[in-house]
Amino acid sequence: MRAAMELADEGGIGSVTMRELGRRLGVEAASLYNHVAGKDDLLAGMADLAAAEIDLPSGDVDWKEAMRRRAISARAVFLQHRWAAALMDSRVWSGPYSLIYADRVLGTLIRAGFSPVIASWAFIALDSYIYGFERQRSNFSPSEDVDTIEVAQDVLSAIPEGAFSSLAAVAMEYADKPYDEDGAFEFGLDMILDSLERRLGAD
Amino acid sequence: MRAAMELADEGGIGSVTMRELGRRLGVEAASLYNHVAGKDDLLAGMADLAAAEIDLPSGDVDWKEAMRRRAISARAVFLQHRWAAALMDSRVWSGPYSLIYADRVLGTLIRAGFSPVIASWAFIALDSYIYGFERQRSNFSPSEDVDTIEVAQDVLSAIPEGAFSSLAAVAMEYADKPYDEDGAFEFGLDMILDSLERRLGAD
DNA sequence: ACCTGAACACCGTTCAAGT
DNA sequence: ACCTGAACACCGTTCAAGT
Numbered sequence: 001m002r003a004a005m006e007l008a009d010e011g012g013i014g015s016v017t018m019r020e021l022g023r024r025l026g027v028e029a030a031s032l033y034n035h036v037a038g039k040d041d042l043l044a045g046m047a048d049l050a051a052a053e054i055d056l057p058s059g060d061v062d063w064k065e066a067m068r069r070r071a072i073s074a075r076a077v078f079l080q081h082r083w084a085a086a087l088m089d090s091r092v093w094s095g096p097y098s099l100i101y102a103d104r105v106l107g108t109l110i111r112a113g114f115s116p117v118i119a120s121w122a123f124i125a126l127d128s129y130i131y132g133f134e135r136q137r138s139n140f141s142p143s144e145d146v147d148t149i150e151v152a153q154d155v156l157s158a159i160p161e162g163a164f165s166s167l168a169a170v171a172m173e174y175a176d177k178p179y180d181e182d183g184a185f186e187f188g189l190d191m192i193l194d195s196l197e198r199r200l201g202a203d
Numbered sequence: 204m205r206a207a208m209e210l211a212d213e214g215g216i217g218s219v220t221m222r223e224l225g226r227r228l229g230v231e232a233a234s235l236y237n238h239v240a241g242k243d244d245l246l247a248g249m250a251d252l253a254a255a256e257i258d259l260p261s262g263d264v265d266w267k268e269a270m271r272r273r274a275i276s277a278r279a280v281f282l283q284h285r286w287a288a289a290l291m292d293s294r295v296w297s298g299p300y301s302l303i304y305a306d307r308v309l310g311t312l313i314r315a316g317f318s319p320v321i322a323s324w325a326f327i328a329l330d331s332y333i334y335g336f337e338r339q340r341s342n343f344s345p346s347e348d349v350d351t352i353e354v355a356q357d358v359l360s361a362i363p364e365g366a367f368s369s370l371a372a373v374a375m376e377y378a379d380k381p382y383d384e385d386g387a388f389e390f391g392l393d394m395i396l397d398s399l400e401r402r403l404g405a406d
Numbered sequence: 407a408c409c410t411g412a413a414c415a416c417c418g419t420t421c422a423a424g425t
Numbered sequence: 426a427c428c429t430g431a432a433c434a435c436c437g438t439t440c441a442a443g444t
Contacts, residue, residue: 038418100367106369106373117373130335131335133331135331164303166307169309188331230408237408241437
């Protein structure tokens with residue numbers, strides 16, 4: 001499983017192949033079936049191991065800070081394992097680790113005063129945002145060292161004169177200062193957290 | 204392209220195969236390469252066609268209502284084409300339709316008073332949530348007619364006595380009333396929209 | 407201009423046979 | 426208990442050959 005994760009880290013999820021994994025482990029592809037039910041099982045295990053790298057909410061900070069840290073930690077994991085977000089959210093949520101994780105998150109929210117149903121909705125909203133942001137991010141800047149300023153300038157020059165004026169206005173903004181990815185992530189994250197806090201006060 | 208969409212609607216994205224698509228069109232798989240650069244090109248075209256089915260924000264409602272309708276329309280499209288969300292957010296965003304779409308969304312936000320940078324952040328936050336929710340949804344209830352009450356009861360009985368108490372509390376809530384998926388979606392959506400509105404007033 | 411047939415290099419998976 | 430070698434049914438893609 002760890003070997004498969006290394007393989008995916010290096011060459012992308014597409015290079016995780018039973019034959020290639022066997023080669024790395026010094027074994028034939030067919031032998032892997034003695035340790036894993038099939039490729040789906042392998043991918044599910046990878047997803048669960050990646051999920052285990054996300055910090056669990058700790059009990060000694062308030063719920064908002066705990067959720068914030070969890071989100072930032074998830075983003076750090078996705079940065080190290082770029083295949084993880086796609087694997088984790090396209091997979092039924094049933095690894096042994098996932099249960100502990102869900103319980104801790106829900107527990108933090110319920111102790112903060114949210115009802116069980118609202119806690120589950122908040123959990124879903126936060127995770128939808130966290131995973132969704134990562135999936136979009138990996139499109140916007142496919143490689144790490146892409147120059148967002150250059151991208152913006154390319155977009156600008158590709159836009160016909162007068163058309164797409166709003167898109168052009170945004171591209172213009174990014175043409176001389178780099179795109180602040182952390183800022184964008186925390187902007188959306190804090191909107192959700194602030195709304196949750198407000199709702200807590202209202203109930 | 205339309206034939207490929209039908210194929211995906213019926214049998215899932217996995218059944219979209221050059222050979223199978225050729226069969227449906229009464230042609231050999233190799234012939235498809237006269238009309239499409241490759242399978243990647245095919246999938247990109249499907250994603251763009253699905254995106255075209257999402258309602259564009261219209262000019263005669265306020266920005267908040269326009270964004271709300273856009274989100275609900277996107278969810279309706281994902282319901283009809285269950286393969287679409289995965290395809291659209293895992294793909295660089297460059298179809299001919301996508302440019303119009305982005306321009307209209309950004310234009311609506313900028314006219315409402317958001318700065319170009321904040322408008323782009325708001326766009327990213329909304330889409331992250333919309334796509335992310337769909338990806339999670341398709342795991343939680345893989346088939347349409349799954350009984351969420353039964354699922355909750357299964358979860359409950361699988362939890363060891365005393366462990367996972369928070370998870371159990373949530374499952375208990377869902378054990379006698381169905382899971383309100385629309386409610387969950389709009390809960391998160393409205394949190395983001397309300398926060399955006401508040402920020403607009405503050406600036 | 408478009409199609410066919412055959413081939414190539416790859417997949418995941420199975421299974422008898424070995425140790 | 427674990428591994429191997431060979432095979433099976435599939436992929437996407439290429440390309441000479443046809444019309």
